[in-house]
Amino acid sequence: MANNMADAVIIGGGVHGCATAYYLAKAGCKRVVLLEKGYLASGGTGRSGAGIRHQFGTEINIRLSSAAVRMMENLEQELEYPRGISLMQKGYLIIAYTETQMEQFAKNVQLQREIDPENLTEILTTEEINRKLPFLNVEGVLGGTFNRRDGHANPFHVVQAFAEAAKRLGVDIRTFTEVVDIRTDQGKVTAVVTDKGEVIQTPVVVNCAGPHGAVVSKMAGVDIPLYPQRHQVAVTEPLEMFLPCMVLDFTHGTWFKQTPDGSLILGVGDPEHEVKEINQRCTWEFMKDVAEKMVFHIPRLKDVVVVRQWAGLYDMTPDSQAILGATPVEGFYLDVGWSGHGFQLGPIVGKIMAELISGQKPCIDVSCMSLERFEKGELIPEPNCV
Amino acid sequence: MEDKTVICRCEDVTLEEIRTLIQEGFQTIDEIKRMCRCGMGPCQGRTCRAVVSQEISRATGLPLNEVKGPTFRQPIKPVKLGAFLGGDDDGK
Ligand SMILES: Cc1cc2nc3c(=O)[nH]c(=O)nc-3n(C[C@H](O)[C@H](O)[C@H](O)COP(=O)(O)OP(=O)(O)OC[C@H]3O[C@@H](n4cnc5c(N)ncnc54)[C@H](O)[C@@H]3O)c2cc1C
Numbered sequence: 001m002a003n004n005m006a007d008a009v010i011i012g013g014g015v016h017g018c019a020t021a022y023y024l025a026k027a028g029c030k031r032v033v034l035l036e037k038g039y040l041a042s043g044g045t046g047r048s049g050a051g052i053r054h055q056f057g058t059e060i061n062i063r064l065s066s067a068a069v070r071m072m073e074n075l076e077q078e079l080e081y082p083r084g085i086s087l088m089q090k091g092y093l094i095i096a097y098t099e100t101q102m103e104q105f106a107k108n109v110q111l112q113r114e115i116d117p118e119n120l121t122e123i124l125t126t127e128e129i130n131r132k133l134p135f136l137n138v139e140g141v142l143g144g145t146f147n148r149r150d151g152h153a154n155p156f157h158v159v160q161a162f163a164e165a166a167k168r169l170g171v172d173i174r175t176f177t178e179v180v181d182i183r184t185d186q187g188k189v190t191a192v193v194t195d196k197g198e199v200i201q202t203p204v205v206v207n208c209a210g211p212h213g214a215v216v217s218k219m220a221g222v223d224i225p226l227y228p229q230r231h232q233v234a235v236t237e238p239l240e241m242f243l244p245c246m247v248l249d250f251t252h253g254t255w256f257k258q259t260p261d262g263s264l265i266l267g268v269g270d271p272e273h274e275v276k277e278i279n280q281r282c283t284w285e286f287m288k289d290v291a292e293k294m295v296f297h298i299p300r301l302k303d304v305v306v307v308r309q310w311a312g313l314y315d316m317t318p319d320s321q322a323i324l325g326a327t328p329v330e331g332f333y334l335d336v337g338w339s340g341h342g343f344q345l346g347p348i349v350g351k352i353m354a355e356l357i358s359g360q361k362p363c364i365d366v367s368c369m370s371l372e373r374f375e376k377g378e379l380i381p382e383p384n385c386v
Numbered sequence: 387m388e389d390k391t392v393i394c395r396c397e398d399v400t401l402e403e404i405r406t407l408i409q410e411g412f413q414t415i416d417e418i419k420r421m422c423r424c425g426m427g428p429c430q431g432r433t434c435r436a437v438v439s440q441e442i443s444r445a446t447g448l449p450l451n452e453v454k455g456p457t458f459r460q461p462i463k464p465v466k467l468g469a470f471l472g473g474d475d476d477g478k
């Protein structure tokens with residue numbers, strides 16, 4: 001029988017759960033247990049576009065992402081991960097089709113530079129975009145922003161890197177183990193119960209359950225405004241490398257990148273039609289939509305073969321921003337609601353969660369992301385996300 | 387079978403690599419696929435999946451039909467993007 005006493009239990013083996021587990025153990029927390037109902041990165045993390053960018057439009061996300069990019073750059077060394085995380089830093093381009101978007105982009109760039117003097121985001125004209133990506137159809141494009149230090153990584157290996165480093169520090173990671181209940185007593189967390197009937201006594205529970213975040217919170221008696229929303233992705237056959245950077249377009253809800261093995265990963269967000277439930281099935285409607293939009297962006301993709309499709313869930317909140325930190329139940333912490341931009345922030349947020357839980361002052365103040373903001377009406381909408 | 391045998395021809399993965407991953411605790415087809423791309427090639431695992439299942443079954447003692455398989459998703463056969471556009475040459 002596995003040890004049933006812990007100092008902290010983390011629910012969810014995505015990037016947020018694994019990073020939190022690693023940094024908690026590193027901060028000296030002795031018995032950290034991580035429970036994952038599937039395999040590691042089987043949730044949103046393994047299904048993500050895994051884009052990494054400085055290019056946000058709210059102060060909090062700019063601070064977090066600046067720190068996160070630096071951490072990603074050193075992750076293989078810090079975590080001593082021999083397989084590598086396939087970090088590609090060949091840039092990230094966001095294109096605009098309206099004057100309003102261009103105005104917003106200008107504001108974003110200004111804010112990014114004010115907060116982080118090292119920020120490299122630049123505004124590009126349509127001609128400059130055309131020169132950078134000659135195969136991209138720039139019809140209707142008014143310009144965009146580009147940061148050459150941005151890019152993408154392999155989400156599965158990022159998670160694995162954190163998980164293996166955490167295990168070396170003594171973290172007990174149990175996959176295919178689902179949390180079915182959280183016990184509380186007089187407003188304090190006391191234990192979690194798994195589907196295997198185990199009861200793990202613990203004073204601290206961290207909810208990193210992504211799209212299942214609301215269900216898990218409810219187990220502790222905490223209601224949070226969070227719902228899942230499906231997003232789908234198509235993968236092509238490997239092509240010779242021609243798309244060095246990641247591209248994002250808010251007008252069509254599209255994003256695309258080419259992985260180091262040559263496949264193109266093509267995503268379209270369609271909040272109007274997509275299901276808002278735990279449903280990761282793929283649809284033919286999506287294939288039509290993605291084909292139409294991608295052939296519009298890059299006409300020569302018409303003859304390229306799609307080999308695979310997948311679907312994943314965003315964990316959405318009213319302002320598409322995360323819910324972080326303590327709750328009215330003592331010892332019950334939240335790290336959920338990352339919408340479509342939470343992969344890249346996993347490392348820095350894991351570190352911050354560990355600092356919050358072990359009573360240290362966090363390296364970045366995340367109090368604006370507290371659960372209370374919904375009651376107080378202090379939402380922090382991010383202009384730069386799908 | 388020799389350990390150096392390439393069992394995933396599309397992605398150039400050897401039996402040895404698969405066995406090492408299984409030993410390290412990756413005991414579902416999905417995990418192995420994500421660790422080494424075995425099954426992600428143009429044939430989408432039609433050639434290599436059976437061997438991986440067999441290896442997992444052998445190493446874990448799980449009967450073959452209980453080895454956790456990957457989710458099958460459209461398109462089952464590779465399709466050109468242009469084929470989805472409708473009213474088009476090879477759209478049929
Ligand atoms: C299609 C798509 C594209 C995206 N693109 C990007 C991008 O380009 N850049 C970016 O930064 N982000 C992107 N994201 C968002 C990103 O994937 C998520 O924000 C991030 O992965 C969230 O990580 P997490 O660890 O919080 O959650 P998850 O990875 O979802 O992990 C939660 C885990 O909890 C487990 N779990 C749930 N309930 C229980 C339970 N009761 N007991 C035990 N375990 C449980 C789940 O199985 C899951 O593994 C994208 C997401 C999708 C779906």
Ligand code: FES
Nearest residue numbers: 394395396427431
């Ligand atoms: S042989 Fe493994 S994917 Fe084709």
